[in-house]
Amino acid sequence: MTHGAFDLSGLKRPTPAPAAPPAGGAAGGTPTTGAYTVPVSDEAGFQAVVEASMTAPVVMVFTSPSRMPASADYGRDVASVVEGYDGRFLAALVDADQAPALASALQVQQVPTTYVLLDGRPAMQPIPGVVSTEELQALFQQLGQQLTMQGITARHQPRHAAAEDGEEGADPRYAAAEEALVSGDIDSAVAEYQKLVDGNPADTEAARGLAMAKVLQRTQGVDAAAARAAAENADDLHAQIMAADLDLLDGRVEEAFARLVDTVARTAGDERTKAREHLISLFEAVGNDDQRVLTARRNLASALF
Template sequence: MTQQPFSRPGAIDLSALKRPAPSAPPAAAGAAASGAAQPSAYAVQVSEESFQSVLEASMTAPVVLVFYSPSRSPESATLAADVSMVAGEYEGRFLAGLVDIDAHPQIAQAMQIPQVPLMYVLLDGRPVTQPLPGAAPIDELRAFFNQLAQQLTAQGVTGRHQPRQAAPVEGEEPTVDPRYAAAQDALGDGDIDRAVAEYQKLVDANPADVEAAAGLAMAKVLQRTQGVDLNAAREAAAANPDDVDAQTLVADLDMLGGHVDDAFNRLIALVARTSGNERDRVREHLIGLFAAVGNDDPRVLRGRQNLASALF
């Protein structure tokens, strides 16, 4: 498998897909086909309902999407199982997102998938490699993941996913991380307010829980953008460039669309144009978005530097 160079193409169009729900406990998609792979703590089965949440997970660390069809291409199911297993070996550097296009053709249509097997690497909600077609032996997959990890480290991308379940034990059913189960259940029920409340409990109990803080920040973004008309919000922001509510709303929408730098830059520019209570509101909102992305993320480090320049 040839290593593909990173690029920053446009964000994926999710207009045809549903709003987020948490992923079900993962299992290696092609385990039955390959007989080798075991369920991974860093793999999820992707549906139309969970696709947005998987996309948002790529804002923390890369997501490797594998499109497969057990009925049309048994080797693609084997690839999905192998990617699931190899991703698990990196303990959070990658999350494998497994898309059965027989069960979920709408995702394949939205992504314009021409064939299976096909693999994408997503970061910040966008593909960062060209589509990688065809199956590959597991040794080549490991070499690919190793090269990818080295490239990510060189570019300052060091975030990690939280395990989606505890490490599997023979004879036991996999379980989700119990710390986040209540919040994830709330998201699954479409109850964003309850998800915010559950994440807030975790943060109150342990302010050092970075993942809970990030979950709370992102849940608040979802809460603030519920039912918002994207085009109307952008028109209002364009017409009122110094309106704090209008600008922070579009920054939230940019975050959901994977346009992290755009969200940061919009609010940093607003900080520079405002003063007093309005400036404090914008700064606090921006700090919340920093938390959603992760304080070690290079974009956040850069954003903090630019914020300091705008303030002083």
């Protein structure tokens, strides 16, 4: 994540907001209800969600139901995905027609545009246009993993009672592994995820957590600068593998994949097998349904055949 992609320091720091939704409803069918969804149509509502981002990330979507009805549909899609994370994120849906000053402050060039706020500032580059539900899920999954690795595990409180009784909370099966990650005990996190995978090989979330924890385990104590310098030697397989791990942790997913695809293309025999197997392990860490993984798999097939 890259904090401060846009400078929000000129905005007034809000006072803590109550648990109720921010002031101002949304128009054009944009959802105004949801345990973790709030409408924003004025500065007070914006300040409230900026304050909420001091606790956990806020996914802010600018829409224009009057000028582009499809953007409101997209806002609903984002909110639906966010609701599935049980407070890990908060969806803030901004009607740019009702709040043009907010759109101007964040330099919104088109609708829809999606921001992720953390600590009152954008945590990554804005996402213009419509993103598929699958890509949104992959993005939030990766962001959640990165936050956990940084020890950021707080959740938003629900804005109101869930619409359905008996709604499930966070899965407690992963608690021990996540707590180990937060405490910096990577070896224990690997062991906990391994237990889950051994008990249920079909548990894709545990498998993904195990793969990412192993990346952390391999890179513990590594001098990143020295490792990247060593990777300038394209023929050093170990250096390419380590650099790919570091690329992944830095959020440069495509670069990590491309590095190993190129290594597979250049090598043969045992070295090619090792590079391919390591690349597949990184696919699992990111998520096999991620579009970047699907693209890299095609590139890998071309490199092999």
